[in-house]
Amino acid sequence: MSREVRVRFAPSPTGPLHMGGVRTALYNYLFARRNGGKMILRIEDTDSQRFVPGAEEYIIESLKWCGIEIDEGVGVGGPHAPYRQSERKEIYLKYAKQLVEAGWAYYAFDTAEELDALRKEAEAVGQTFAYNYSVREKLPTSLSLSKEEVEERIARGDIWVVRFKMPENEIVEMDDLIRGHVKVNTSTLDDKVLYKSADALPTYHLANIVDDHLMEISHVIRGEEWLPSLPLHYLLYRAFGWQDSQPQFAHLPLLLKPTGGGKLSKRDGDKMGFPVFPLFWTSPTTGETAHGYREDGYFAEAFVNMLALLGWNPGTEQELFSMQELIDNFSLERVSKSGARFQPDKAKWFNAQYMHRKTDEELAELFQPILRENGVETSDYLAGKAAGIMKERATFIGDLWDLTSYFFVAPTSYDEKQTKKYWKGDNPARLKELREVLASIDDFSKENTEAVVGAWIAEKEYGMGQIMNTLRLALVGAGKGPGMYDVTAFIGKDECLKRIDFILENLKPIE
RNA sequence: GGUCCAUUCGUCUAUCGGUUAGGACGCAAGAUUUUCAUUCUUGAAAGAGGAGUUCGACUCUCCUAUGGACUACCA
Numbered sequence: 001m002s003r004e005v006r007v008r009f010a011p012s013p014t015g016p017l018h019m020g021g022v023r024t025a026l027y028n029y030l031f032a033r034r035n036g037g038k039m040i041l042r043i044e045d046t047d048s049q050r051f052v053p054g055a056e057e058y059i060i061e062s063l064k065w066c067g068i069e070i071d072e073g074v075g076v077g078g079p080h081a082p083y084r085q086s087e088r089k090e091i092y093l094k095y096a097k098q099l100v101e102a103g104w105a106y107y108a109f110d111t112a113e114e115l116d117a118l119r120k121e122a123e124a125v126g127q128t129f130a131y132n133y134s135v136r137e138k139l140p141t142s143l144s145l146s147k148e149e150v151e152e153r154i155a156r157g158d159i160w161v162v163r164f165k166m167p168e169n170e171i172v173e174m175d176d177l178i179r180g181h182v183k184v185n186t187s188t189l190d191d192k193v194l195y196k197s198a199d200a201l202p203t204y205h206l207a208n209i210v211d212d213h214l215m216e217i218s219h220v221i222r223g224e225e226w227l228p229s230l231p232l233h234y235l236l237y238r239a240f241g242w243q244d245s246q247p248q249f250a251h252l253p254l255l256l257k258p259t260g261g262g263k264l265s266k267r268d269g270d271k272m273g274f275p276v277f278p279l280f281w282t283s284p285t286t287g288e289t290a291h292g293y294r295e296d297g298y299f300a301e302a303f304v305n306m307l308a309l310l311g312w313n314p315g316t317e318q319e320l321f322s323m324q325e326l327i328d329n330f331s332l333e334r335v336s337k338s339g340a341r342f343q344p345d346k347a348k349w350f351n352a353q354y355m356h357r358k359t360d361e362e363l364a365e366l367f368q369p370i371l372r373e374n375g376v377e378t379s380d381y382l383a384g385k386a387a388g389i390m391k392e393r394a395t396f397i398g399d400l401w402d403l404t405s406y407f408f409v410a411p412t413s414y415d416e417k418q419t420k421k422y423w424k425g426d427n428p429a430r431l432k433e434l435r436e437v438l439a440s441i442d443d444f445s446k447e448n449t450e451a452v453v454g455a456w457i458a459e460k461e462y463g464m465g466q467i468m469n470t471l472r473l474a475l476v477g478a479g480k481g482p483g484m485y486d487v488t489a490f491i492g493k494d495e496c497l498k499r500i501d502f503i504l505e506n507l508k509p510i511e
Numbered sequence: 512g513g514u515c516c517a518u519u520c521g522u523c524u525a526u527c528g529g530u531u532a533g534g535a536c537g538c539a540a541g542a543u544u545u546u547c548a549u550u551c552u553u554g555a556a557a558g559a560g561g562a563g564u565u566c567g568a569c570u571c572u573c574c575u576a577u578g579g580a581c582u583a584c585c586a
Contacts, residue, residue, distance in 0.1 A: 315526095
């Protein structure tokens with residue numbers, strides 16, 4: 001029997017949530033839902049320096065847009081509240097002290113400046129300074145100073161930190177749900193800061209372990225950048241005596257740049273013209289803005305589908321998944337181990353697939369605001385119908401206006417190429433004939449018009465291409481669009497005749 | 512530099528010792544077509560290199576190379 005699955009997404013509110021972060025949240029969510037567990041949102045704001053106003057709201061809104069539901073945490077509350085680490089700050093000192101008393105940690109009084117100097121010194125002779133077993137007893141720490149002096153310094157208000165006392169030359173053996181068995185020698189690790197007196201706040205490592213334990217987290221699913229600190233976290237669980245209830249770990253591969261080396265960054269999006277954030281963002285400090293998938297016209301379902309398959313696959317050839325299908329199929333075993341290059345083209349392809357699957361009703365709702373922007377007032381029925389006819393050619397809702405404008409607005413100018421090709425010779429005269437044919441039709445349905453006009457063309461032995469393209473010029477104004485009878489049926493008899501009359505009167509034939 | 516992780520078509524990936532190494536994006540060609548598209552068909556395109564283990568390795572082991580992450584009183 002295993003305990004209840006409880007996972008957490010624990011971002012830091014230092015800016016807009018990156019799409020890699022969204023994927024981490026998504027995998028956590030899918031895992032929780034798949035296993036009937038809980039999804040927790042914890043905000044890790046233990047770095048007062050890097051806090052960015054609005055970032056937390058951005059994170060919550062992003063998850064909401066993606067359909068990632070939070071069961072417990074910031075914004076929804078729960079039995080382990082508060083879920084914002086800055087509001088939990090009193091609880092961490094106790095745990096830091098517990099570690100010192102047990103001999104797993106110690107006080108250190110070095111200043112940031114002193115440490116910088118030591119690093120520079122080491123660098124000068126081609127070495128790397130490591131705060132570990134080799135120096136901790138030589139530096140001003142509770143390991144080198146007398147008990148009285150330590151107490152006096154603390155009482156006096158000296159700045160101190162608590163550091164983990166990393167054991168020397170011990171092999172830590174770890175298991176990762178994605179990577180398998182990993183071993184590390186502790187001598188290669190350093191004494192990480194766990195708690196800072198300067199702001200009375202823990203660092204990530206302490207807060208993370210304490211909160212995961214207190215919140216009864218069963219699985220930690222996070223980015224690969226955390227793998228190097230996994231030994232520390234293992235040791236921390238051991239130091240607290242919590243190893244029996246320690247969560248299982250899964251480290252996700254990173255999202256890489258479309259081209260070149262390194263992980264995906266904001267700059268790549270700016271440079272190559274794709275969003276790296278789910279939502280539009282304006283920096284409250286610099287005023288800088290960043291594109292968002294939502295504002296750029298992507299459907300949340302398409303974005304989520306694309307993200308899910310970037311580093312995970314179900315082992316079948318299915319590519320389109322609803323959230324529920326993702327939940328039904330998800331497993332950590334099928335997450336790949338290597339980083340995945342993000343491909344903007346594939347994101348567009350996913351969006352187009354979702355576009356093609358939208359019903360006329362859904363399209364109408366999305367399209368109406370754009371129609372209104374362009375000064376078109378029409379029924380939902382017609383908006384949806386026009387969009388439905390053309391959706392196969394669209395990737396974004398925003399493409400629809402260009403694709404359908406002639407359904408709503410008569411052309412006033414004519415595409416040059418199409419004019420040169422068809423507005424010459426007999427064509428204007430034939431269009432005049434066609435006008436009379438159309439005028440005689442009562443049932444202007446697509447099928448009937450096609451039958452009548454087709455018969456007329458056959459009888460007169462006119463060229464189909466010449467007639468239809470001339471008509472297209474008159475009705476659409478360009479050499480594009482769906483089948484002509486889609487257009488005639490949509491705009492109706494009166495409008496057809498009006499447009500034909502207009503071109504006959506206003507466009508001079510090419511000699 | 513050190514530590515850890517990774518490595519199948521250009522990209523995302525399937526394969527869990529025996530396959531003509533499959534699919535998708537993108538690309539190219541062809542077909543369809545009243546235009547532009549769509550759609551359909553087809554094609555080019557891959558196991559980083561070297562040693563092992565084995566009757567047999569893309570698959571297991573080791574080495575090398577390459578890529579990535581980490582190396583803060585940031586997360």
